[in-house]
Structure formats: C-alpha cells, structure tokens
Amino acid sequence: MQTPWEYRYAHRIQTLRSSVIRELLKLTEQPDIISFAGGLPAPEVFPVDRFKDACNIVLETIGRQALQYSASEGYIPLRQLIADNANKEGVSFDINNVLITSGSQQGLDFIGRLFINQGDYVVVESPTYLGALQAWNMYGAQYISVATDEHGLIVDELEKALRIGPKFIYVLPNFQNPSGVTLSLERRREVVTLADRYGVPIVEDDPYGHLRYEGKHIPSLFALDSHYHNLDPNAGNVVYMSTYSKLLAPGLRLAWMIAPEQVIRKFVMLKQGADLHTSTFNQCVTYEVARDNYLDEYVKVICGVYKERRNVMFEMMDEIFPQEVSWTHPQGGMFLWGVLPEWMDAAELLKKAVEKKVAFVPGSAFHPNGVGKNTLRINFSYSSPEIIREGITRLGFLLREEVKTAVK
Numbered sequence: 516m517q518t519p520w521e522y523r524y525a526h527r528i529q530t531l532r533s534s535v536i537r538e539l540l541k542l543t544e545q546p547d548i549i550s551f552a553g554g555l556p557a558p559e560v561f562p563v564d565r566f567k568d569a570c571n572i573v574l575e576t577i578g579r580q581a582l583q584y585s586a587s588e589g590y591i592p593l594r595q596l597i598a599d600n601a602n603k604e605g606v607s608f609d610i611n612n613v614l615i616t617s618g619s620q621q622g623l624d625f626i627g628r629l630f631i632n633q634g635d636y637v638v639v640e641s642p643t644y645l646g647a648l649q650a651w652n653m654y655g656a657q658y659i660s661v662a663t664d665e666h667g668l669i670v671d672e673l674e675k676a677l678r679i680g681p682k683f684i685y686v687l688p689n690f691q692n693p694s695g696v697t698l699s700l701e702r703r704r705e706v707v708t709l710a711d712r713y714g715v716p717i718v719e720d721d722p723y724g725h726l727r728y729e730g731k732h733i734p735s736l737f738a739l740d741s742h743y744h745n746l747d748p749n750a751g752n753v754v755y756m757s758t759y760s761k762l763l764a765p766g767l768r769l770a771w772m773i774a775p776e777q778v779i780r781k782f783v784m785l786k787q788g789a790d791l792h793t794s795t796f797n798q799c800v801t802y803e804v805a806r807d808n809y810l811d812e813y814v815k816v817i818c819g820v821y822k823e824r825r826n827v828m829f830e831m832m833d834e835i836f837p838q839e840v841s842w843t844h845p846q847g848g849m850f851l852w853g854v855l856p857e858w859m860d861a862a863e864l865l866k867k868a869v870e871k872k873v874a875f876v877p878g879s880a881f882h883p884n885g886v887g888k889n890t891l892r893i894n895f896s897y898s899s900p901e902i903i904r905e906g907i908t909r910l911g912f913l914l915r916e917e918v919k920t921a922v923k
C-alpha cells in the first residue's frame with residue numbers, strides 16, 4: 516500500500532507553499548545566466564590559503580578536541596572574540612551573552628521557536644528579509660509591515676504597530692537586505708526608546724554592518740539599548756545576530772547571537788534539540804583564521820572589491836536605465852533596490868530577463884503580503900565588474916524596451 520503522505524504531515528507543514536517567485540528563481544540557476552539574484556559573496560576573494568593553514572594548525576594543536584562533540588554554547592575562544600568585538604561599541608558583554616549558531620538562519624528559526632505562538636504579531640520592515648518570513652511562517656506568525664524610507668523604519672508607523680501588541684520588532688539596521696537602506700542614528704534612538712516604552716524586544720539582524728564602503732559606522736541598536744540599561748549586559752531589550760557568512764565564507768554555516776544571559780540559556784536548550792552544537796571543527800578553524808586582527812584586515816579587502824562593483828553598477832545604471840526607474844544608493848552591503856514604474860510587474864520582467872540571460876529577485880518576495888510588485892533586488896557583490904557591465908546593459912535595454920512599448 517502506498518503511504519498517504521499528505522495525511523501524515525504536521526499541521527504547521529500546511530503553511531509551506533512553493534512560491535511563484537521561488538519557481539521563477541529556479542530558472543536563474545542556469546549556468547549561462549548573469550545572476551544578480553543571489554546574496555552571494557565573491558568566491559574569488561575567499562581566503563583559501565589562510566583556511567588551509569588554519570586547518571593544519573587546528574589539527575596539529577587541538578586536533579582531537581576539534582573533531583569531538585562540544586558544548587552547545589560554542590567554542591569559548593570564538594565566543595570571547597565575538598564578545599570582545601561587540602564590546603568595541605562601549606558595552607560589556609561576556610561569553611555568557613554569546614551563542615554560536617549554524618548560520619543566522621538557525622538563529623531566526625530559534626527566535627520563531629522561542630517567541631512565536633500561532634497568530635502572534637511580529638513587526639517587520641517593508642520590505643524585509645525573505646528568510647525570516649520563511650522561518651517564522653512555520654510558527655504561524657502574522658506580520659505588521661512598517662513602511663520605510665531612505666532612513667529606514669518610519670518611527671510614527673512603528674509606534675502605531677507597537678500599539679497592536681507584537682511579540683518583537685525585527686530590524687535590519689545596516690544596508691538592509693533587500694533594500695540596501697541604513698537606519699539613521701536618530702531613528703535608532705527612537706526605535707530603542709519606543710521598544711523600551713512598549714516593552715517589546717528588538718531582534719537586530721546585522722550581517723552587513725562591517726561591509727561599509729563610505730560614511731561612518733552608526734552604533735548598533737544593542738549598544739544604544741545597553742546605555743538605556745546602565746550597560747548591564749543582562750538587562751537589555753535586544754537580541755542581536757550576525758554571521759561569518761558575509762565576512763568570511765557562507766559555507767562555514769557559522770553565526771552568532773548576543774542577548775541577555777537568560778535569553779541565551781533558552782536558545783541553548785533549543786540548540787540542543789536542533790543540532791547539539793555547531794561544527795566544532797569549523798568553529799576552531801574560524802577562530803584560527805579570524806584571530807590576531809586577520810578578519811579586520813580581510814574585511815578591508817572585501818570592502819574594496821565590493822565598493823568597486825557597487826560603483827560600476829551605479830555608473831552603468833545611470834548610463835543605461837530609463838529615467839522611469841530609480842534605485843537606492845547603499846553605502847555598503849551587497850544589494851540595491853530598484854523601483855520600476857507602478858504599472859510594471861517585476862516578476863513578468865524577470866521572465867523576459869531570463870530570456871536575455873540576466874536575473875534579479877522580484878521585490879514582492881520580500882513582503883509578507885505580496886505588495887511591491889514593481890520593485891526588485893539586485894546583488895552587486897558576486898559578479899565581476901565586466902559581468903556587471905554586461906548584465907546591467909542587458910537589463911537596461913530590456914527596461915527601455917518595456918517603457919517604450921508601454922508609451923506607444
């Protein structure tokens with residue numbers, strides 16, 4: 516007898532749907548397509564030799580430890596390094612405030628498990644990170660989308676959302692995925708104050724904060740919040756997350772969360788149930804790679820590479836895109852956000868773009884309620900300047916054709 520699988524799945528699985536956008540994006544995986552769709556770092560600058568040396572050092576010095584099971588909290592030297600880096604913002608976290616996760620995506624899933632009951636509201640930016648929506652849909656989240664502008668979340672709108680009684684606010688403060696927008700200092704202060712006043716935690720997701728190509732670093736929400744709580748690392752209102760995926764290599768699947776100790780203890784229990792711990796070997800090797808300021812120096816190198824790519828993309832868009840199309844000018848990160856004329860549908864445009872062998876992500880994917888049909892996300896970190904020139908030329912000519920046909 517054939518197993519009737521559909522009757523065996525858990526209720527929550529019914530929320531899993533294959534999306535039109537995901538189906539479309541499969542088309543962009545053909546090898547001859549110039550893809551601005553993924554959020555991939557440039558593989559040609561991965562520090563492969565440093566990793567080779569680090570693997571040898573780890574195996575020679577702590578090989579048996581590195582190949583063994585280890586604590587769910589993570590490798591102590593790596594947690595210490597992460598706490599020390601966070602404390603450069605004038606706060607005072609210790610390793611008990613740090614949990615290593617298998618990618619920030621795991622952190623997002625843990626947040627869903629810890630905070631979201633079926634039907635709970637979560638405040639998100641409009642647009643927001645698609646992977647967070649995917650993680651939290653599973654737990655039955657409902658979303659309150661707060662409008663953003665070139666300075667990030669619009670604070671009056673946030674206050675209205677807080678009155679509805681959400682479980683937490685999800686914010687991507689730096690070079691947001693997908694829009695590239697950065698939350699201004701003034702608004703960060705307001706967000707922290709409002710969250711505190713309404714007693715609603717902030718989840719600060721910050722994979723791109725160190726990838727800044729111009730302008731000055733803006734203090735993190737966790738740092739601003741910590742000052743509201745007399746720098747007590749266990750009294751704050753923020754769960755912070757970042758990842759080595761964008762700083763070193765996504766294949767490591769290595770990221771971290773920083774939070775008050777009582778919250779970290781809950782995440783540790785979830786971690787035990789999920790995967791016991793993140794790969795000991797990867798943690799030891801990453802520590803060996805990152806130590807002695809190597810990571811800071813390496814980040815300067817990738818910032819140089821991404822800045823050049825971003826600039827080439829800006830130049831080409833200025834030159835070729837029709838004036839009916841606008842886009843953000845992020846000071847860092849990996850993405851920019853295009854806005855097409857109201858009547859243009861980015862998903863339809865993608866089908867035509869794939870025929871011309873170029874791809875992007877339609878913006879509606881980054882909204883829980885499917886709005887934003889005339890928007891798109893474009894990645895500039897992955898393709899070489901030559902490929903960017905070619906890809907933006909193809910996209911630009913397609914956009915011109917579309918505008919011309921509509922005017923006729």
Ligand SMILES: Cc1ncc(COP(=O)(O)O)c(C=O)c1O
Nearest residue numbers: 554618619620644692758760770
């Ligand atoms: C905002 C944001 N959060 C989380 C992630 C997931 O990162 P990781 O590779 O650490 O799982 C990404 C990856 O693109 C991201 O852009």
